Amino acid sequence: MTAQDSATPTTSIAVSSGTLLAALGVVAFSLTFPATVWGMESFGPWSLVAVRSVLAALVAGGFLLALRVPVPHRGHWAPLTVVAGGVVVGFPLLTTLALQTSTSAHAAVVVGLLPLTTAAFAALRTRRRPSRTFWAAALAGAGVVLAFTVQQSGGALHTGDLYLFGALLVCAAGYTEGGRLAAVMPGWQVIGWALMLCLPLAVAGSAVALAYEPVRLGTHGVIGVLWVAAGSTFFGLYVWYRGMAQIGIAKASQLQLAQPLLTLVWSVSLLGERLSPAAPLAAVAVLVCIAVTQRTGG
Structure with a gap:
């Protein structure tokens, strides 16, 4: 048996493991919008984002302290700042503001453009260039998502979509830098x-927001804020970045094409939102695109 032959099973296991981890991240993320809607039953939008960041930082800090993790190298702080600004502050804040006027299902479908946005950022930031087939499938998936969005909104985009499009950009940048860092640290x-890095800002923001926004604690509100803090922000991003490190940023990003459709299911079952008849067709089309992107070089 040659060295190449012996390496093949290991490589296959690594790819399968990376795909599973990234998929777990997608499932965790798919619950974010419904959980945010629940959270806003108890908190205002600004206090919800600030409190979730504080809680998630406390969880993360506990692990870092317990395991005595050394402080990152000085050269890692710049990309960590991009991650913090994109996925810890920017995306949660912009999407929470959008959910004041948009439904969870609508927001989820708009954010379905995130895989293509992330792949574009990754292509610009790294030296890897996905194949033409990969780009064709990614564009097709994005087209399905966009068409579904327009159909759901009656042919016109909501005002909250401006927040959502901004969220796409900052989150894609954070995903790209986080995926690159995950290749050199867990x-x-x-x-x-x-x-x-965001904890001081989150604590200050919580103090100010909680003083101005009323808090009405309820079961849904507490579950919502706990999930977006521990489930989406910490666990979801942990498995997501680890998966990206194993299978590549571009390929992992395409798994998120399934995220809007998973969120539609949660929106119906948890929030009672109505599901469009077009959703099953969109689901099949998007899953086909995912299958193509996972079989091409990314």
């Missing part, structure tokens, strides 16, 4: 240090 440390 994914949970990437999001952990990004959260710690």
Whole structure:
């Protein structure tokens, strides 16, 4: 048996493991919008974002302290700042503001453009260039998502979509830098240090927001804020960055094409939102695109 032959099973296991981890991240992210809607039953939008960041940072800080993780190298702080600004502050804030006027299902479908946005950022930031087939499938998936969005909104985009499009850009930048960092440090440390970087701002923001926005604690509100803090922000980003490190940023990003459709299911079952008859057709089309992107060089 040659060295190449012996390496093949290991490589296959690594790819399968990376795909599973990234898929777990997508499932965790798919619950974010419904959980945010629940959270806003108890908190205002600004206090919800600030409190979730503080709680997630406390979880991350506990792990970092317990395991005595050394402080990152000085050269890692710049990309960690991009991660913090994109996925810890920017995306949660912009999407929470959007959910004041948009439904969870609508927001989820708009954010379905994130895989293509992330792949574009990754192509610009790294030297890897996905194949033409990969780009064709990614564009097709994005086209399905966009068409579904327009159909859902009656042919016109909501005002909250401006927030959502901004969220796409900052999140794609954060995903790209986080994915690159996850190749040199564990994914949970990437999001952990990004959260710690934001902790002073999150604490100050919580103090100000809680003083101005009323808090009405309820079961849904508490579950919502706990999930977006521990489930989406910490666990979701941990497995997501680890998966990206194993299978590549561009390929992992395409798994998120399934995220809007998963969120539609949660929106119906948890929030009672109505599901469009077009959703099953969109689901099949998007899953085909995912299959193509996962079989091409990314």
